[in-house]
Amino acid sequence: MTEKPAKTSVPIHELLARRWSGRAFDGDRPVSRADLMALLEAARWAPSCFGEEPWRYILWDRNRSEFSWQKAFDCLNPGNQVWAMNAPILLLALAGDTFRERGTANRWARYDTGAASENLCLQATALGLMAHQMGGFDADEVRESFSIPSDYEPMAMIALGHPGRVDGLDSALRERELAERKRRPLSEIFFEDSWATAMHR
Amino acid sequence: MTEKPAKTSVPIHELLARRWSGRAFDGDRPVSRADLMALLEAARWAPSCFGEEPWRYILWDRNRSEFSWQKAFDCLNPGNQVWAMNAPILLLALAGDTFRERGTANRWARYDTGAASENLCLQATALGLMAHQMGGFDADEVRESFSIPSDYEPMAMIALGHPGRVDGLDSALRERELAERKRRPLSEIFFEDSWATAMHR
Numbered sequence: 001m002t003e004k005p006a007k008t009s010v011p012i013h014e015l016l017a018r019r020w021s022g023r024a025f026d027g028d029r030p031v032s033r034a035d036l037m038a039l040l041e042a043a044r045w046a047p048s049c050f051g052e053e054p055w056r057y058i059l060w061d062r063n064r065s066e067f068s069w070q071k072a073f074d075c076l077n078p079g080n081q082v083w084a085m086n087a088p089i090l091l092l093a094l095a096g097d098t099f100r101e102r103g104t105a106n107r108w109a110r111y112d113t114g115a116a117s118e119n120l121c122l123q124a125t126a127l128g129l130m131a132h133q134m135g136g137f138d139a140d141e142v143r144e145s146f147s148i149p150s151d152y153e154p155m156a157m158i159a160l161g162h163p164g165r166v167d168g169l170d171s172a173l174r175e176r177e178l179a180e181r182k183r184r185p186l187s188e189i190f191f192e193d194s195w196a197t198a199m200h201r
Numbered sequence: 202m203t204e205k206p207a208k209t210s211v212p213i214h215e216l217l218a219r220r221w222s223g224r225a226f227d228g229d230r231p232v233s234r235a236d237l238m239a240l241l242e243a244a245r246w247a248p249s250c251f252g253e254e255p256w257r258y259i260l261w262d263r264n265r266s267e268f269s270w271q272k273a274f275d276c277l278n279p280g281n282q283v284w285a286m287n288a289p290i291l292l293l294a295l296a297g298d299t300f301r302e303r304g305t306a307n308r309w310a311r312y313d314t315g316a317a318s319e320n321l322c323l324q325a326t327a328l329g330l331m332a333h334q335m336g337g338f339d340a341d342e343v344r345e346s347f348s349i350p351s352d353y354e355p356m357a358m359i360a361l362g363h364p365g366r367v368d369g370l371d372s373a374l375r376e377r378e379l380a381e382r383k384r385r386p387l388s389e390i391f392f393e394d395s396w397a398t399a400m401h402r
Contacts, residue, residue, distance in 0.1 A: 006246040010238045013327040021248050037211045040391045044384050045207040049336040053385050058392045068394040108336050111356050114315030126214040135250035135309050147396045155312050183245050184254050190241045191259045193269040195348045
């Protein structure tokens, strides 16, 4: 795998620094059921508001059910299909927008589901797998294709697999794959005492 | 710190297993600036849709500005105040609901912000700190108190500090602090091939 640890101003845990969203998958190497279980367990133990666990995941394993995998793949935007075609696993993360016992709106559903998916991706990193979340897919199509109830919102498709050779990507994607990872400066994102007030050092 | 590693059906990375939302903080021990920077860096390197990085954080450090910390503390629900009073740091996670360059709605803003906060909490675990996210706070009051613009949504207050003695909590909270961590069974949360279809083993 291309290693692109985050260039941080202070050290962070290596698992957090190493996670990144690559595109070069090894299309010939399946993901074991044991690894998949570990990914799902990692997501399961994320925190959630009132312990609701509003996240749900649908898994498609090309080596188990190519037909279903293809149907999920067909929901991806073409720009994602060009590289996700080599991912043996696709996952969909969904957020349930109602507290099931109270019946009221859960305004943390997406927030909590994002945390669960981050856990899943970090566990992938820990196992030497690569996970790449995508917002670019047709949510209506995925809802229809897989009978998703109206109170669950499809949030992200996740391409998952073992890392593959970068030179399997076309030149534009290869360039992105090797480019340095970037983030906004800390001062744009983190404030102290009030909005838009820079952190004290 | 009370250690309550998740009881998982298969092993997951120890950082993910060890993170949990305790309530027993050491009120006398400040959090160093170096540790705070590491937490914020960890959040910063979360993934986001189109690289938007929609998350923002406001930090309140009781040992730097007691007045501001108190103002943030006053926004918490009473049920959280009884234990968060010992947290030397409060943070607010906010999600920006518009893509800044495109000007269109960002339906992943909360999802991505949840991932950033999970990174922050995991980094806290890595540093021997404890982070506890709270949905129970008055979002309108916090918006007004800290001049938060209308296109950012206050999602979670986070109590942060070094772990303290469990017997500093009242008996009901102490019981919660020592209770086993629980999650829904995997089969309720994870499906394969289609909605509500159990995963194949």
